[in-house]
Amino acid sequence: MEKTYCHSGEKDPExxxxxxxxxxxxxxxxxxxxxxxxRK
Structure with a gap:
């Protein structure tokens, strides 16, 4: 599972x-x- 951060001008930068x-x-x-x- 890979994590990619969304940089599409969304309201939620986090x-x-x-x-x-x-x-x-x-x-x-x-x-x-x-x-x-x-997961812990």
């Missing part, structure tokens, strides 16, 4: 796009925190 098997998923910082908490 948003991260995760590329999962070719699907791009936009995550907010809160969602990133949840995911990192789940």
């Amino acid at each position: 948003a991260v796009c995760l590329t999962v098997r070719g699907y791009r998923i936009k995550l907010s910082p809160e969602q990133m925190k949840l995911i990192s908490a789940v």
Whole structure:
């Protein structure tokens, strides 16, 4: 799973796009925190 940061002039500059098997998923910082908490 690769992490790419979205630079498309979005409202949320902190948003991260995760590329999962070719699907791009936009995550907010809160969602990133949840995911990192789940992975530990």
